Amino acid sequence: MAMLEATQEAPPAKRVLFVDDSRLMRYAGSKFLADKCDLVMAENGEEAWQQINRDKDIELIFTDLMMPVMDGHELIRTVRSCRHQRIRKLPILVVTGNEEANAREQALSAGATAFIPKPFSAADLTGALRIHLEGQIPEAHLITNAADYPPESGLLSNVPEPEYYYLRIEQAFAFHLRQNLDLALMHIKLNNYAELARRSGTAWAEAIMRNLRYFLHRELRQDDSLHRTSDDLYSIILMGTHKAGARNLVSRLRRALAGARVRFANQELPLSVRFGIQFPDLAAEQTPAQLLTAAHGLFDLSGRVSRIR
Incomplete structure (x- = not known):
């Protein structure tokens, strides 16, 4: 008699959208995140918005602020004003330099969830995934x-x-x-x-x-x-x-x-x-x-x- 063997498949990786007009930043994001999630890329806010509407599996967004065509501020406002709750509630993590204080304030007012400093490390990005996708509390050491x-x-x-x-x-x-x-x-x-x-x-x-x-x-x-x-x-x-x-x-x-x-x-x-x-x-x-x-x-x-x- 043939025996059936049950196998447990790994859960599918969560899909994350990384938006930046810099090829170098996209490369760094891909290098740090490719084996941690199902990563998709966009070069500006308009391209990102199209992907968000097309792909219902996107669960988190990393975005730069200063980009051509549609910048990060407009992308955040567009996502937060969307009539679809799935899109409107997406976590939006803004990747920005410390010198952009006014831009950060505007992004927060528009509905940004949190910030990732530039230059970022693998720990910055993967830590953000654990917090905003898996609900983990960040480990901090005094x-x-x-x-x-x-x-x-x-x-x-x-x-x-x-x-x-x-x-x-x-x-x-x-x-x-x-x-x-x-x-x-x-x-x-x-x-x-x-x-x-x-x-x-x-x-x-x-x-x-x-x-x-x-x-x-x-x-x-x-x-x-x-x-x-x-x-x-x-x-x-x-x-x-x-x-x-x-x-x-x-x-x-x-x-x-x-x-x-x-x-x-x-x-x-x-x-x-x-x-x-x-x-x-x-x-x-x-x-x-x-x-x-x-x-x-x-x-x-x-x-x-x-x-x-």
Whole structure:
């Protein structure tokens, strides 16, 4: 009796469109991506638009901005205004030089998903594929005097932030009032979160925030409560902590992060943070939301480190 042998075929490679009028850039894109996806090429935005309409299997677009016939800005606007959702929702990764700041802002306004710096590396392009096609979170490594960070555990709740932070503040205030203990609220702001998100995409900014959280989780006591209270801000409830103790902790964290840099793919960026401290009156009629609003006021708009209060 003949035996049937089941074989498992590899899933088809995902189709990616690479748009650039430079033959050299197209060659580099092909060299780095050819074995990672089903790559198709276009020399300008008009040719790319025709391919997008013809080929329903295209799942991601890399595009230059400065091209003849139809440039990258018009291509982005055309894709984002398309009546077909499949086309309108395509990730669009803009390949551009760091000197083109105004062009990047225009591309973001038009609907660009993220940016790839020129000159790009294989890691830049393949990393973008993993993030935007496979949904992976980029690996980022915080370079400080210490090496590895523990896994993120015991930090999450089914109550969303900042509501969970508000709940924990109410609980902490009640406990510290009963026990007549000191309490402090410390806040750590990533200064360049918005710029990182604009230049490299939200995934990279989030990777840096995640690694900053690992660092804080390692440095804080188990009793302290760490919360992500806004995109660029961590807030920590320092249980049983008096003013001198809170200020000493800030000094220690500043020293630990001095000169720290974040490395991912072939890029390395300085980690720029500011600290603020609140010493709330536990008996005052001030809501947790009002306290958080006041915390944002600790960080002025000039970019200087605000005075610790």
